Amino acid sequence: MGLQVNDVVLELGDGDAQITALDHVSFGVDAGELLAVLGPSGAGKSSLLAVCGGLRHPTSGTVVIGGKPLMAMNDSQLTRLRLQSIGFVFQQSNLISSLTSLDQLLLMVHLAGRRPRKADRDHAMALLNSVDMGHRANRLPDQLSGGERQRIGIARALMTKPSLLLVDEPTSMLDQVRGHQIVALLNEQCHQHQVAAVMVTHDVSMLDAADRSLHIVDGRIEEVAVSATN
Amino acid sequence: MFLAWRDLVFAKGRFLLMSMIIALVAFLMTLLSGLASGLIKNNISGLMALDVTNLAFEYNDRPNYRNSMVEREMWEGWRNAEGVVAAEPLGHTMFTARTPEDLPLDDVVLWGVEPGGFLEPDVLLGESLKGPDDGVIISALLANKHGVKLGDVIVLDRVLTKLTVIGITSEQNIGHVPVIYTPIRKWQEATYGPPGGPPPGEVLPDILFDYASVIALQLAPDADIETVDIEWGTVTMDKQSAYEASSGYKEEVQTVKMIQGFMVVISALVIGAFFTIWTIQRTQEIGLVKALGGSNAYLLRDTMGQALILMILAVGVGTFLAVWLGLSFEQSGKPFMLVKDNIAGSSGLLIVAGLIGSMVSVRLITRIDPIIALGRTR
Numbered sequence: 001m002g003l004q005v006n007d008v009v010l011e012l013g014d015g016d017a018q019i020t021a022l023d024h025v026s027f028g029v030d031a032g033e034l035l036a037v038l039g040p041s042g043a044g045k046s047s048l049l050a051v052c053g054g055l056r057h058p059t060s061g062t063v064v065i066g067g068k069p070l071m072a073m074n075d076s077q078l079t080r081l082r083l084q085s086i087g088f089v090f091q092q093s094n095l096i097s098s099l100t101s102l103d104q105l106l107l108m109v110h111l112a113g114r115r116p117r118k119a120d121r122d123h124a125m126a127l128l129n130s131v132d133m134g135h136r137a138n139r140l141p142d143q144l145s146g147g148e149r150q151r152i153g154i155a156r157a158l159m160t161k162p163s164l165l166l167v168d169e170p171t172s173m174l175d176q177v178r179g180h181q182i183v184a185l186l187n188e189q190c191h192q193h194q195v196a197a198v199m200v201t202h203d204v205s206m207l208d209a210a211d212r213s214l215h216i217v218d219g220r221i222e223e224v225a226v227s228a229t230n
Numbered sequence: 231m232f233l234a235w236r237d238l239v240f241a242k243g244r245f246l247l248m249s250m251i252i253a254l255v256a257f258l259m260t261l262l263s264g265l266a267s268g269l270i271k272n273n274i275s276g277l278m279a280l281d282v283t284n285l286a287f288e289y290n291d292r293p294n295y296r297n298s299m300v301e302r303e304m305w306e307g308w309r310n311a312e313g314v315v316a317a318e319p320l321g322h323t324m325f326t327a328r329t330p331e332d333l334p335l336d337d338v339v340l341w342g343v344e345p346g347g348f349l350e351p352d353v354l355l356g357e358s359l360k361g362p363d364d365g366v367i368i369s370a371l372l373a374n375k376h377g378v379k380l381g382d383v384i385v386l387d388r389v390l391t392k393l394t395v396i397g398i399t400s401e402q403n404i405g406h407v408p409v410i411y412t413p414i415r416k417w418q419e420a421t422y423g424p425p426g427g428p429p430p431g432e433v434l435p436d437i438l439f440d441y442a443s444v445i446a447l448q449l450a451p452d453a454d455i456e457t458v459d460i461e462w463g464t465v466t467m468d469k470q471s472a473y474e475a476s477s478g479y480k481e482e483v484q485t486v487k488m489i490q491g492f493m494v495v496i497s498a499l500v501i502g503a504f505f506t507i508w509t510i511q512r513t514q515e516i517g518l519v520k521a522l523g524g525s526n527a528y529l530l531r532d533t534m535g536q537a538l539i540l541m542i543l544a545v546g547v548g549t550f551l552a553v554w555l556g557l558s559f560e561q562s563g564k565p566f567m568l569v570k571d572n573i574a575g576s577s578g579l580l581i582v583a584g585l586i587g588s589m590v591s592v593r594l595i596t597r598i599d600p601i602i603a604l605g606r607t608r
Contacts (some may be wrong), residue, residue, distance in 0.1 A: 046604050054603045055521060076525065083523020090603055094518050098233070098240030110232040111524045140240075158524075188257055 002196020007062030087157030256548025313453025319442030342417020502587030
């Protein structure tokens with residue numbers, strides 16, 4: 001199993017201001033499976049991503065990625081885990097403005113403490129081509145459209161061959177047509193690379209592309225559904 | 231340095247502006263360093279040129295060249311002491327001099343030295359003090375400035391002593407006043423004798439020739455300075471300390487060093503402020519890199535590397551421009567001197583100050599929470 005979340009509780013704030021962002025949440029995602037997490041604003045979707053990505057320690061419960069429990073890890077171990085095992089796809093603005101499309105991917109090699117070799121460049125170009133962005137390899141983010149930036153983000157997330165892909169509102173800044181293209185692309189990449197993926201979205205129309213979906217409200221899972229197309 | 235270099239290229243306008251400020255500071259630092267060296271040279275070049283290890287002054291809490299007076303038995307006592315290679319009297323008196331056309335020269339310091347001794351300067355033109363008894367060696371700057379030539383007679387005001395210019399030496403000053411060299415006997419006559427010399431038919435008493443200002447020493451490393459000082463009532467300084475006995479030298483050096491210190495602090499603050507603002511502007515991106523798996527160590531190396539590149543380039547440009555301008559100052563005879571070690575030192579100090587300043591942003595970087603990459607926490 002790519003990701004296993006067991007009975008996770010996340011409490012934020014102190015005293016009277018304390019809120020339960022995640023309330024005994026449990027689910028699992030297999031390699032090659034795309035799970036959509038749906039819910040209204042403030043339901044706890046991003047908190048769930050933060051916990052799954054090792055950006056927040058849960059108050060209780062366990063998160064296991066590729067057989068490794070996150071609870072026992074300190075910050076630097078979590079940082080290494082994010083680099084080696086987790087790919088993040090953020091909202092469209094989260095590309096680094098000074099890097100070209102190709103450099104966005106090669107950055108991951110630098111973060112691993114290596115200088116990119118030819119094999120790394122070839123891998124990066126293959127990923128860019130797989131998201132149909134090979135011809136934009138030398139463009140800076142502000143020379144790309146929203147959909148193109150999101151494609152680069154997906155390619156970057158796959159650069160380190162992660163076992164888990166965490167996708168945050170990938171269609172929030174896109175129109176319906178481009179949004180569907182991006183989610184379809186995510187589904188395709190997730191199956192092709194056998195990566196477990198969790199996609200947070202508030203857009204119900206994107207559910208068709210997911211293998212399964214969770215509906216989360218006030219930090220609790222209300223409903224689990226298997227997509228009709230799967 | 232992957233991100234650092236690309237950031238520099240991407241935000242070149244911002245970094246260029248910052249580089250110009252750093253380059254300007256480096257330019258001022260180098261000019262100040264040249265001015266400091268020039269002032270020091272202008273103040274003590276005469277002392278620097280002396281082939282001595284130490285100078286012995288008449289005992290005093292705050293000895294200086296003007297209030298020191300030593301007797302013959304003192305310098306002869308020193309000469310015979312153990313560990314003393316050589317000892318010679320040096321006379322030091324300030325005069326106003328006049329040109330052959332009776333026009334006032336600058337103030338001059340008349341140094342009396344033993345002809346043929348180790349204190350006598352090398353001449354660029356003319357002959358040494360072994361020549362006529364009233365011979366004087368003047369500096370090239372003084373000669374050029376006032377058109378004084380070999381064979382001209384200059385007159386010391388107040389004592390009306392006439393000195394014939396027999397040699398020209400390089401620029402040598404003490405307390406920013408040009409030094410002129412005459413035989414010690416002539417100096418003693420001018421300093422202790424009656425104005426205009428002895429009355430016709432009379433000779434000056436021998437006792438006049440038993441005094442000088444300080445004792446110039448060439449000492450072996452094992453010389454017991456303290457014992458000889460006590461025995462002969464002197465206070466002996468090494469050559470470096472003896473510079474401070476030149477009027478205004480210590481204060482000038484302190485002032486210049488203080489200005490340099492302020493410049494370094496200002497640089498550190500300016501660069502620290504720049505990198506702090508730059509880091510705040512990059513908070514989102516730094517959070518993103520952390521979320522992607524970038525460690526604090528990677529980001530800190532990158533930031534410090536960026537600061538180092540910026541500092542080296544900007545300081546290099548500023549220093550180059552200052553050296554270029556400084557060379558023309560040097561050639562024009564202004565009190566300015568480019569000393570390689572000092573320039574390297576001030577440039578290095580500036581780079582270190584910049585790096586220290588940029589470290590202010592380090593704390594900010596380590597405190598950035600990668601969760602901001604998600605844009606929100608709930």
